[in-house]
Amino acid sequence: MMLPLLLLGFAAHFHGVFSQCQPLSSLNFTDTPNITPGVTAQVVFNNLTHPRGIKFDDASNLLVVDSGVGVIALTLNNTAGCQGWQRSVVVQNSTFNHGIDIGNGTLYVSTSTSVVGFQYDSSTISVGSGTPTVIVTNIAGAGSSGRRFLLIPASGSDPAFLIVTAGTDSDTDFAAAQASSGLSQIRRFALNASLPGGGYDWMTDGEMIAFGLRNAVGLTMDSNNNLWITENSSDNVTWDGIDVSANNPADEFNVVSLNNITGGFYGYPDCDTVWDPTSFSSFTTGEQFSDTSSFADTFCQSPSNNIPPMLSFQAHASPLDIKFYTGVTGNNTSSALNSSWVGNSFVSFHGSAETPEVGFGVVMIPWNTAANTPTANADTQTGYSFLVQATNLTACPGQCIRPVGLQFDTEGRLFVSSDATGEVCRRSRISDFVGFIDDVDRFS
Ligand SMILES: *[C@@H]1O[C@H](CO)[C@@H](O)[C@H](O)[C@H]1NC(C)=O
Numbered sequence: 001m002m003l004p005l006l007l008l009g010f011a012a013h014f015h016g017v018f019s020q021c022q023p024l025s026s027l028n029f030t031d032t033p034n035i036t037p038g039v040t041a042q043v044v045f046n047n048l049t050h051p052r053g054i055k056f057d058d059a060s061n062l063l064v065v066d067s068g069v070g071v072i073a074l075t076l077n078n079t080a081g082c083q084g085w086q087r088s089v090v091v092q093n094s095t096f097n098h099g100i101d102i103g104n105g106t107l108y109v110s111t112s113t114s115v116v117g118f119q120y121d122s123s124t125i126s127v128g129s130g131t132p133t134v135i136v137t138n139i140a141g142a143g144s145s146g147r148r149f150l151l152i153p154a155s156g157s158d159p160a161f162l163i164v165t166a167g168t169d170s171d172t173d174f175a176a177a178q179a180s181s182g183l184s185q186i187r188r189f190a191l192n193a194s195l196p197g198g199g200y201d202w203m204t205d206g207e208m209i210a211f212g213l214r215n216a217v218g219l220t221m222d223s224n225n226n227l228w229i230t231e232n233s234s235d236n237v238t239w240d241g242i243d244v245s246a247n248n249p250a251d252e253f254n255v256v257s258l259n260n261i262t263g264g265f266y267g268y269p270d271c272d273t274v275w276d277p278t279s280f281s282s283f284t285t286g287e288q289f290s291d292t293s294s295f296a297d298t299f300c301q302s303p304s305n306n307i308p309p310m311l312s313f314q315a316h317a318s319p320l321d322i323k324f325y326t327g328v329t330g331n332n333t334s335s336a337l338n339s340s341w342v343g344n345s346f347v348s349f350h351g352s353a354e355t356p357e358v359g360f361g362v363v364m365i366p367w368n369t370a371a372n373t374p375t376a377n378a379d380t381q382t383g384y385s386f387l388v389q390a391t392n393l394t395a396c397p398g399q400c401i402r403p404v405g406l407q408f409d410t411e412g413r414l415f416v417s418s419d420a421t422g423e424v425c426r427r428s429r430i431s432d433f434v435g436f437i438d439d440v441d442r443f444s
Pocket residue numbers: 003004005007008092093094095111114116132
């Protein structure tokens with residue numbers, strides 16, 4: 001096939017050729033969000049297509065999966081000639097749609113059915129020959145969004161595993177109740193073993209870490225080898241024949257210990273978490289209920305049948321990425337987030353696809369570092385607070401930020417990508433941005 005070679009050759013040939021500089025002073029929000037007092041939010045780049053997963057390389061280039069385009073890099077120039085970031089193309093490929101991570105010199109990106117790896121050189125911001133290696137194939141659940149989320153837990157020279165998520169084929173997908181469907185689950189693949197020709201097969205080569213996660217989305221590790229997972233729950237659920245779906249079920253924040261992988265079941269498609277109890281007769285937020293006549297509520301309420309979440313998120317908020325704030329490792333602390341927030345986790349809320357309009361922001365989850373859990377329990381609606389949120393929710397999704405990927409830089413600043421997926425009136429606009437939130441003014 002000549003086409004991929006020509007396109008990859010194109011990308012490789014033009015690496016390092018930056019597009020026009022976007023001076024920071026020229027950038028602004030199209031729709032200014034509410035920002036919590038003490039924090040500053042600023043647009044650092046715009047005019048991308050659908051920025052999704054983001055990842056800093058070890059030379060502080062911010063790699064962005066620009067869905068429909070490929071992987072691009074944003075590089076801070078900051079000379080007199082360009083006080084801002086510049087875009088360059090790393091790999092052109094319209095099939096890359098979300099997942100990105102870097103481990104041991106390899107850049108991993110996802111398509112709806114596969115994960116591929118490129119040898120990546122951060123000093124030239126390029127993928128060398130540009131020839132990808134297929135790492136994982138035949139991933140289930142390409143039907144719905146087909147957006148894969150990737151995580152390599154270890155850093156440095158020992159990335160032992162690649163963790164990959166799969167969602168459902170539709171909102172209510174009863175096939176997902178069986179682990180053998182390959183749907184709504186998380187699997188991991190050894191990176192320190194020899195790769196089978198053609199890559200690992202999703203079903204036969206992946207070790208299942210957890211299932212019953214409708215759309216497991218954001219993935220991150222804490223310091224105790226626990227994998228924290230954000231989950232988009234179902235859109236259209238009933239309880240006891242009653243439509244409770246306007247403000248239920250809660251989206252979920254789940255955890256699985258990688259020290260003790262049991263392949264546990266997290267409820268979907270049978271069991272859900274209550275967000276708004278007023279729709280029910282006698283539940284509280286965080287309780288488990290059955291959305292099918294096949295199971296009683298009491299079945300779902302037994303953790304041996306259904307592992308409940310660690311925290312409840314507002315129904316339909318669509319929590320995507322999650323990151324822990326680990327503080328400043330670079331030399332400049334002047335725009336870092338508040339140091340008392342170190343250890344807390346941050347989650348992007350992409351926002352609801354239908355009314356009521358909820359989410360559309362970035363939240364902070366206070367953390368109990370001794371217990372290694374969120375400070376709040378799953379039975380509350382107040383386990384997190386917004387750092388930044390769209391100002392006028394009734395104007396969402398059309399005139400609102402849509403946070404997706406999160407990355408902290410070495411200076412303790414939070415970078416956020418915002419895309420326009422699913423927004424009819426935003427598709428043709430060029431206002432999407434990768435931005436950062438800092439608290440330069442907090443104590444000054
Ligand atoms: C894009 O990447 C996919 C997955 O590696 C590959 O099959 C396809 O040929 C690539 N397309 C182009 C135009 O390079």
